[in-house]
Amino acid sequence: MPATVSASLSRVRHVVLDMDGTIYNGGTLFPWTKPFLARLDALGIGYTFLTNNPSKSAAEYLDKLARLGLPSTPGHLYTSALAVIDWLRASRPDLRRLFLLGPPGMIAEFGRAGFQSADDDPADSPDAVVAGFDTSLTYARLCRAAWWVSQGRPYFATNPDYVCPTDQPTVLVDCGSICAAIEAATGRAPDRVFGKPDPSMLAGILARHGLQPGEVAMVGDRLYTDVAMAKNAGCLGVLVLSGEATRADAEAAPSAHCPDFVFENLAPLGEAIADARQTPPVSGHH
Template sequence: MTASATTTADTSRIRHVVLDMDGTIYKGGTLFPWTKPFLDSLTQHGIGYTFLTNNPSKSSADYLAHLERIGIPSAPEQLYTSAQATIDWLKANHPEFRRLFLLGTPSMIGEFTKAGYESANDDPADIPDAVIAAFDMSLTYARLCRASWWASQGRPYFATNPDRICPTDQPTVLVDCAAICAAIQSATGRAPDRVFGKPDPSMVTGILQRHNLRPEEVAMVGDRIYTDIAMAQNAGVTGVLVLSGEATRQDAEASSVKADIIVENLAGLGEMLIGSR
């Protein structure tokens, strides 16, 4: 174990690693130099991995294409988005839902359609089984009003992720799902019935079910304490904080949410995982 790493966890039982993306495997659009060696080492030692994102605005195919462009070709089962977590939860808990009013990008609507759902029109006669609000970069005023109408009428109402803004290096503010939901709540007094995405544990439980894993066999790795590490705690898996993105060691020491493992970057985690085999 490197001198800068700290751990209170037994890593010998870890069979699968769940990886946040920006700040963990890359920064902006640039892959960290240690990412590919880390992933190759996991594969060589029979440890699986899944990439995780709260951003539902792109489809799985879009994300897989992005990963391939930056040098990480991946299979569909190695990616899990907040849209997929929402779909899995709906199927498990509300199999009767078929028609949804989807406040999301065309890519996200396509993801729900592919999963067997129908997209309700902006029409008061087209009553949906539920409303889904997401990070909608194609948002129109009319559809925001229609989503608010259905929320005010008591239709089941869910949000794909709790992010207020989406990070960007451009001179703008990318209004994300929580801010859109705040507009609906201000207009109707109604908050979503449930918010998916990190730190909601459904983001991990979906992966556990997909790969037939137990919580003690999984490590959740990310650079944000209040989403990545909080979700690890909520889901009962090992929480690994990497210091290659947002959080600093000082942040970790000051936070009431504690990581099981703190490493400078994925290279340190790789040494720990392989060294315990």
């Protein structure tokens, strides 16, 4: 292993893991995920599952992980819906009643955080609109969201993804595509788009665990979200080729999306981290 690679990976104290395309594909757990997590545990390295997909609540994600054989705690999980909630609490506490374009799990997550959900009614005026990956999308609610956006309400999106990875024979139209429809109808894009590559998705994890950016490796299968967010937050950006991006994509990536490391999947990454821990430090490096 090159000394520079070893030095970078030897400093890793926490691994942030994208979910779809990295630890599983749809409902199928990759065979290397459990051994990789066991290796992190053995090395004393923490980890957090991170997802741009806000269509499930944190509790639903934990249930899914448990069904896949990955029992986890709330401290192991961070979603783009939670990022929006945290930001609204800190930066816009005046926005309490929201028109939420999202499925029941996402609406429930906001409800547990103390927000009110506006009805599909022109008389029920919201403080803001939050568009998410709405897997229960209806035409009427899409039109109502566009109406409030056209009326100038503050407008936020949980994530920029156009499609969600799946192992099923379909295309899952994601939040970015829903927002594109609203923009085509109203001429207005979201005021802020949360989720990867927004660095706030990593800032909370750094603060929670008392970490410096160089001690965190962000691992995912997408250049323009996972790797770009790592770059934006000053963390190591690791691309795995088990999902969307290919090696050719990585080689052609602009500097803002260029990964620090590329691995076929989590298995060789785990080996590289373990090897880096066992490699004596290079003279002159700390």
